[in-house]
Amino acid sequence: MTQVHDTATETATEAPTSAVDAANTTSAETSPETPAINVEWLGEYLLGKWAKARKESRALMANPDLHQVAGLSMADHRERVLNQMSILVDNDAIQRAFPTALGGHDDHGGNIAAFEEVVLADPSLQIKSGVQWGLFGAAVLHLGTKEHHDKWLPDIMNLTTPGAFAMTEIGHGSDVASIATTATYDPDTDEFVINTPFRAAWKDYLGNAALHGKAATVFAQLITNDVNHGVHAFYVPLRDDNGFLPGLSGEDDGLKGGLNGIDNGRLHFDHVRVPRINLLNRYGNVDENGEYTSDIDSPGRRFFTMLGTLVQGRVSLDGAAVLASKLALTIAIKYGSERRQFTASSNTNEEVILDYQRHQRRLLPRLAQTYAMSFAHEEFLDKFDGVFSGRTDTDADRQDLETIAAALKPLSTWAALDTLQEAREACGGAGFMAENRLTQMRADLDVYATFEGDNNVLLQLVAKRLLTDYSRKFAGADAGALAQYVADQVSEAAVNRTGLRRFAQNVVDFGSTARSIGYVRDTDSQRQLLTDRVETMVADVAGKLRAATKLPQAEAAALFNSHQNQLIMTAYAHAELLQWEAFTRALEKIEDKDTAKVMTWLRDLFGFSLIEKNLAWYLMHGRISTNRAQAITDYIDDRLLPRLRPQALDLVAAFGLTDELVRAPIASGAEAVRQNEARDYFADRRASGEEPVHEKDLKQKKRR
Amino acid sequence: MTQVHDTATETATEAPTSAVDAANTTSAETSPETPAINVEWLGEYLLGKWAKARKESRALMANPDLHQVAGLSMADHRERVLNQMSILVDNDAIQRAFPTALGGHDDHGGNIAAFEEVVLADPSLQIKSGVQWGLFGAAVLHLGTKEHHDKWLPDIMNLTTPGAFAMTEIGHGSDVASIATTATYDPDTDEFVINTPFRAAWKDYLGNAALHGKAATVFAQLITNDVNHGVHAFYVPLRDDNGFLPGLSGEDDGLKGGLNGIDNGRLHFDHVRVPRINLLNRYGNVDENGEYTSDIDSPGRRFFTMLGTLVQGRVSLDGAAVLASKLALTIAIKYGSERRQFTASSNTNEEVILDYQRHQRRLLPRLAQTYAMSFAHEEFLDKFDGVFSGRTDTDADRQDLETIAAALKPLSTWAALDTLQEAREACGGAGFMAENRLTQMRADLDVYATFEGDNNVLLQLVAKRLLTDYSRKFAGADAGALAQYVADQVSEAAVNRTGLRRFAQNVVDFGSTARSIGYVRDTDSQRQLLTDRVETMVADVAGKLRAATKLPQAEAAALFNSHQNQLIMTAYAHAELLQWEAFTRALEKIEDKDTAKVMTWLRDLFGFSLIEKNLAWYLMHGRISTNRAQAITDYIDDRLLPRLRPQALDLVAAFGLTDELVRAPIASGAEAVRQNEARDYFADRRASGEEPVHEKDLKQKKRR
Numbered sequence A, B: 001m002t003q004v005h006d007t008a009t010e011t012a013t014e015a016p017t018s019a020v021d022a023a024n025t026t027s028a029e030t031s032p033e034t035p036a037i038n039v040e041w042l043g044e045y046l047l048g049k050w051a052k053a054r055k056e057s058r059a060l061m062a063n064p065d066l067h068q069v070a071g072l073s074m075a076d077h078r079e080r081v082l083n084q085m086s087i088l089v090d091n092d093a094i095q096r097a098f099p100t101a102l103g104g105h106d107d108h109g110g111n112i113a114a115f116e117e118v119v120l121a122d123p124s125l126q127i128k129s130g131v132q133w134g135l136f137g138a139a140v141l142h143l144g145t146k147e148h149h150d151k152w153l154p155d156i157m158n159l160t161t162p163g164a165f166a167m168t169e170i171g172h173g174s175d176v177a178s179i180a181t182t183a184t185y186d187p188d189t190d191e192f193v194i195n196t197p198f199r200a201a202w203k204d205y206l207g208n209a210a211l212h213g214k215a216a217t218v219f220a221q222l223i224t225n226d227v228n229h230g231v232h233a234f235y236v237p238l239r240d241d242n243g244f245l246p247g248l249s250g251e252d253d254g255l256k257g258g259l260n261g262i263d264n265g266r267l268h269f270d271h272v273r274v275p276r277i278n279l280l281n282r283y284g285n286v287d288e289n290g291e292y293t294s295d296i297d298s299p300g301r302r303f304f305t306m307l308g309t310l311v312q313g314r315v316s317l318d319g320a321a322v323l324a325s326k327l328a329l330t331i332a333i334k335y336g337s338e339r340r341q342f343t344a345s346s347n348t349n350e351e352v353i354l355d356y357q358r359h360q361r362r363l364l365p366r367l368a369q370t371y372a373m374s375f376a377h378e379e380f381l382d383k384f385d386g387v388f389s390g391r392t393d394t395d396a397d398r399q400d401l402e403t404i405a406a407a408l409k410p411l412s413t414w415a416a417l418d419t420l421q422e423a424r425e426a427c428g429g430a431g432f433m434a435e436n437r438l439t440q441m442r443a444d445l446d447v448y449a450t451f452e453g454d455n456n457v458l459l460q461l462v463a464k465r466l467l468t469d470y471s472r473k474f475a476g477a478d479a480g481a482l483a484q485y486v487a488d489q490v491s492e493a494a495v496n497r498t499g500l501r502r503f504a505q506n507v508v509d510f511g512s513t514a515r516s517i518g519y520v521r522d523t524d525s526q527r528q529l530l531t532d533r534v535e536t537m538v539a540d541v542a543g544k545l546r547a548a549t550k551l552p553q554a555e556a557a558a559l560f561n562s563h564q565n566q567l568i569m570t571a572y573a574h575a576e577l578l579q580w581e582a583f584t585r586a587l588e589k590i591e592d593k594d595t596a597k598v599m600t601w602l603r604d605l606f607g608f609s610l611i612e613k614n615l616a617w618y619l620m621h622g623r624i625s626t627n628r629a630q631a632i633t634d635y636i637d638d639r640l641l642p643r644l645r646p647q648a649l650d651l652v653a654a655f656g657l658t659d660e661l662v663r664a665p666i667a668s669g670a671e672a673v674r675q676n677e678a679r680d681y682f683a684d685r686r687a688s689g690e691e692p693v694h695e696k697d698l699k700q701k702k703r704r
Helices: A002-013 A019-025 A039-047 A051-061 A074-090 A108-120 A123-143 A146-157 A299-308 A312-336 A357-389 A395-426 A428-432 A438-449 A455-474 A476-490 A511-515 A523-550 A553-561 A564-587 A593-613 A615-620 A626-653 A670-688 A695-703 B002-012 B019-025 B039-047 B051-061 B074-090 B108-120 B123-143 B146-157 B299-308 B312-336 B357-389 B395-426 B428-432 B438-449 B455-474 B476-490 B511-515 B523-550 B553-561 B564-587 B593-613 B615-620 B626-653 B670-688 B695-703
Strands: A163-166 A182-186 A191-195 A203-206 A215-224 A227-237 A248-252 A265-269 A272-275 B163-166 B182-186 B191-195 B203-206 B215-224 B227-237 B248-252 B265-269 B272-275
Touching: A039 A051, A039 A593, A039 A626, A051 A108, A074 A123, A108 A123, A108 A312, A108 A357, A123 A146, A123 A163, A123 A215, A123 A227, A123 A312, A123 A438, A163 A203, A163 A265, A191 A215, A191 A227, A215 A265, A227 A272, A227 A299, A227 B695, A299 A395, A299 B695, A312 A357, A312 A395, A312 A438, A312 A626, A357 A395, A357 A564, A357 A593, A357 A626, A357 B564, A395 A428, A395 A438, A395 A455, A395 A564, A395 B438, A428 A438, A428 B438, A438 B395, A438 B428, A438 B438, A455 A523, A455 A564, A523 A553, A523 A564, A523 A593, A523 A615, A553 A564, A564 A593, A564 B357, A593 A615, A593 A626, A615 A626, A615 B615, A615 B626, A626 B615, A695 B227, A695 B299, B039 B051, B039 B593, B039 B626, B051 B108, B074 B123, B108 B123, B108 B312, B108 B357, B123 B146, B123 B163, B123 B215, B123 B227, B123 B312, B123 B438, B163 B203, B163 B265, B191 B215, B191 B227, B215 B265, B227 B272, B227 B299, B299 B395, B312 B357, B312 B395, B312 B438, B312 B626, B357 B395, B357 B564, B357 B593, B357 B626, B395 B428, B395 B438, B395 B455, B395 B564, B428 B438, B455 B523, B455 B564, B523 B553, B523 B564, B523 B593, B523 B615, B553 B564, B564 B593, B593 B615, B593 B626, B615 B626
Parallel strands: A163 A215, A182 A215, B163 B215, B182 B215
Antiparallel strands: A182 A191, A191 A272, A203 A265, A215 A227, A248 A265, B182 B191, B191 B272, B203 B265, B215 B227, B248 B265
C-alpha cells in the first residue's frame, strides 16, 4: 500500500503547468476542506446557449398529461402519444424550426434543444414528434420549395396531416442509396408512378405508418426518360378517413422492444400516381417534358446534400441520450447516497452504498462521461445551428457537421444504454421496478443505437473521413482511392468525402514529442496522449490499407474488411477525443474556483478513464511506462473517486432535473426515511434493553 | 500488412506441444479444406449428463400453450403463467427433485436441467416455477423435516398451495443475516409470533406474494427466552379464499422491467401467530419450553448451512443465462448469414453481413464465451448434483459449490445481457421487433444480475474465498483476520470460510515458470497465462491488505474498501479461468477430428479474447511482450475469425434449438427468401434491358 501511495503522491506533487492544473495540486492531501461547487451556476452553464428553449420545454414536460404511463397497452399508449402531440401543438412547442412566415421562428438550435427534453416525458413522444416535425415536416421544409411549404407545412405543423418518413426499406436499413422503390415519370399524365417491385423493397419501421399517417415523404429512385437520377423524395398522400388510398397498402409492425407509443408500420406502393409537383424539388427537378435538372451536377454529391438536411435526427438523438444518462445518474446517485446495505447489528458505522469504492467505480466515471457528452453535445448543437441558420454554412461546415454527428451519436447512445443499465443494477431490485423508470427508459432508448444510422456504420463514416484527411495530407493522389474502399463497405451513406476541418484542433500538433509524456494529470499531457493515439491509429491503419490501391477490387475489398474492426476502433478513439476536448474547453469558462476545481477533477476522471480503458494500446506503443500505467489506476481509486464522492449529489443536482422530471420514488428521499426509522427503532430498543441478546454474543462471552 | 501476416505465420508454424494443439497447425494456410463438425454429436455432448431431462423439457416447451405471448397486460400475463404452471404439474414436469416417497424422483441435477429449459418458453414461467418449487417448496424440503414434508409438500407439488419465499426485505437486499422480521416464541400458547417492526422490514419483491400465494416460508430472527438465535424459516399461511389472513397485509409491486408474468409483492406481519411446529426445524428446534437446540453449534455456520440449501437458485440462473445466450446467438447468426446489406447496383459480390469482420468480432467471441459458459455450467450442475444427492457431500464440497456458484452466476448472467443486446443490435431494426424475442428476453433476464445474490456481492464472496485460501497457504494465522474484513463488507452472506478445494486444479502449478510464456496458442500456455494472472492478483491484493490486521477496525475497513474494486476484478479473473478450464476439459472428450479442430479454435478464441481483454495487465506485469500482444489481436482477426466464420451456423445448430424453441421470424429463413427475390428481380431486369441506366454511369461514360 505504501508504494502505491508514493506513486500517487509523486504525481500529485509534480509542478502544475497551467492554471486549470493548479486546481489539482491544492487538493485533498494538503487541504482537508471539501470544495463547494456553485450548483446553480453550473446548472445554468449546462443548459447552454439554448437554455431558454430547454427551460420552456422542461416546464411543459412537467405536465403529467405528457408523461409516460407504465403498463399501458400498445393501443392505448399510441392513442395517448397522438393526443400528447396535440398538447405540444396547443402549447406552441413544435414550431421553432419552421419559417417565420408560417408562424415558426427559424430557430434550429432552439428547436432541437427543446425537442430533446421531450425524452424526459416519454421517449415515444420524442420520437413520434421527431417523425412528424423533424423528419416528415423537415423533408418538406428542406427538400421542398416554397410552393410545397405553403401548401403542406401548415397542416403538418398543426397536426392536421400526421405523416410518415418513408425512407428505410426492409432490404436496406442503413443503405439509402440502394433502395428499390421507384418513382417513374409518366409524361402522358404529368405524374410520377411510385412502385414497390418486391417484398424487400417495402418501406418498414416507419413511425405514423401503421395508423395515423395521412401522407408520407417517400424516398424512391427517380426515373425519367429511362434514366435513373437516384434517390429523391416525393410527397405521397396515404390515407383518407376510410383508410389507405388506392394502390397503397401496409402492415402494422406491432409490438416493439420499446417506443410502443409510436405506430410503426410497413408500406408498399402498387403503381401509385402523384402529380409531378409532388416531387420535393429543391435539389432536383423534372419538367413537364420529363427533363431532369439539378443545381448539383454530381449525383453522389446531390444525394449527400439531400440526406445532409436530415442530420438533425442524429443531433437530437445525441442530446436525448445525454439527458437519459443524466436521469439515470440522478436516480442512482440519489439512491446510493441514502441506501444503507448490511446495517448489521454490529457497532460499525453504517455506510451508504455510494461510500463503497466499487459503487463509486460504477457510477462516477459514468458521471464524468455524461458531463463530457453534455459539453460535446452543446458544441455539436451550435455547429448544427450555424449550418442550418446559414450563419456558418459552407460545404466544409456541412461536412464537419456530418462527421461530428457520425462520431458523437454512436458514443452517446451506447453510453446511455450502458449508464441506464448500470444505474438499474446499482439500485438493485428497486431499480427493476417500472415505477423507477430505469428499465423502461433503457428499453425505449435501445433502438437509438441502430436508427438514424446504425452506430457501427456511422463510425465507419468517421473512419473514412479520418483516412481521407490523412491521405490528403500525406499521400496526395491516393486519397480518393483509399476512401473509396471504405465507401464501398459502408456504401454511399450520408457523409461527404472532402477534408475535415478539425473539430479537435490538436490532432497533428505533437508528432515527435508524443513519446515523451509529461504528467498524466496535466491537461496538455492528457490531450497529447489522447490525440497521439488517434493520430497513430489513423496512420497505422492507413499504412496497412495503402496496398489496396494496387490490388484487384476483390482483394482490396478483402484487405479493407480485414481491418474493419481497427477502422471502427480508430473512429471510436477519435470520438472520445472530441468529447474530452469539449469538456476541456468547457472548463475554461468556469470562473468560480471551487467549481473549477471539482470540474477539473471530473474532467481528469474522464480522461484517466479513457486512458485506463485503452492502457494496453499505450503500453504497446511505448507511450506510457508500466509504472505510469499503475499510477493511473491508483490515482483514480485513491484520489479522484474519494474527491468526487462528496461532490456527487451536487454534480447531479446541476443537471437540474426536478422531481416532476425524474418521477422515480427511489430518488424521492423515501429510502432515507425508511432507513432512519429502522435505525431509530434499533437505537430505542438497545437503549431500553428490550433487544434480545444474540446467541453469537452469548457464546463469545462464554468463551472469554 | 505483410509484417502482420508474418507474425501470425511464425506463430502458426511453431511446433505443437500437445495433440489438441496439433489441430491448430494443420489448418487454413496449409489446407484450404474447411473441417466439418459433427453437429449431431456435438449437440448431444452439449446436452450433457442430464440430456434426457433436457430433451423432455424441451419437448414440453415446444407446446404453444407454454409460450410467452408478447403484449399481454400484466394481469393477463400473470394469469397465463399461473395456468402454465398447472400444465407443468399435469405433465409431471416439476417433481424430479422431490422425495420418491411423495412421487418425486430425488433427481436434483435432472430437476435443475429440466427447469433451466423453461426459460425458452417464458422466463416468467421459469422464475415463478422456481419460486414455487425451487424456493418455497425447496425450503420446506431442505429446511423442514419429515412431518413438514408429509404435511405440506404434496399440496406444494400439485399447486394446491402456491407459495412465496419471504426472505428479502426492502431494507436488506443481499444481506439476509440482518433482516429485521422477528419470530418470537410464546410458551403460553406454544406459538411463534411473526412480526414486522418497521417499514424497511417489509418483505419485498416476492413472487406469488401479490396475488396467488396461499402460504410462505418466512425468514425471521428466531427469539426464544430472550435470546436471538438468528435467521430461521417458518411456514406461514397467507391467504384463504377471502384474502389475507388476520395480521397479514401487503402490496402489489406492480409493473416491473420484465418478468411481468409473476405477481411480485410485499408482505408484512402484525404479530401473526403460527404453531411452534411451523418452524422448519432441520437445523434448529425449539421445544415446548422454549428451549433452543441445534446440531450445528456455531450460529454462523448454522446460518450458512441453511442458506446453502438454496444454492440451486444460482445454479439454475446460470443455466438459464447460458440458454438465453444460445438463443440470442442462434437468432443473430442465422440472420447474419442471410442478411445482405448494401446490395448496391454495382457488380461486386454481395456479402452477407456475417462476412464483415466487425460482425464476426461482435458475434463469434460471444459464441466462444457461450460454449465456455455451457461447459462450465455442466460441471457446476454435476457438482451440485453430487452434493444434493449425497454422492459427494462433504463440508468442503458444499463450500466449493457455493464458491463456484458465486463465481459463475455473475459472469453468465451479465454475459447473457451483453449477448442479447449485441444480437439485438446485430439484427438492426428487426432485432427491436418484439416478435424476434431478443428485447423481451433481455428485459426478463435483466434482474438475473441482481437477484439470488447481487453479482457484485457474489464476486466479493469469491474474492474472500481466494484470500482465505491464499492466507492459509502463505500466511498461517492471518487467514481468519484477512477474510473477516471482506466478510464485514459483504456481510454474512452465503459462503463458508474454510479452504477451497480447487475447481481449477492448476492454480498453483506454475510459480517460477509463469514469466516465461511459451506459445500463446498452446493450451498449456493459455492456462499458464490465465492462471498466473489470477494467482498474481490474489497475492497482490492480499499483500496490500495484510496491514489491515494491525490497524484499528475503522482504518482496516477503509483499507479494504480502497481495494474493493481490485478484489472484485480478481474474483472475475478467477471465474473466467473456471470457464476456460471447463471448456478445455470438454475438448478432451471430443474424438471426431474435425469437431475437435473447430472446437479447439473456438476455445482458443475464448482464451485469446480473455487475454486480449486484459492485455494491459499482462503487459504491465511483463507476462507478454509487446510483439506477442500485437500477435494476439492479429491472430484473432486474421486466423480465428476467418476459420470460425464458416463454422458459425453449425456451431449454433449444435445448440439444438428447434424453430418451436426459437420462434423468431428473422431466424426462419424469411430474410433469404426476400433477398433472393430482390436479386432475381434485378438480374431479370438487367438481362431484359428494362433496368434504366443510372445518371452516374451516363456521366462516367461521357467523361471517358
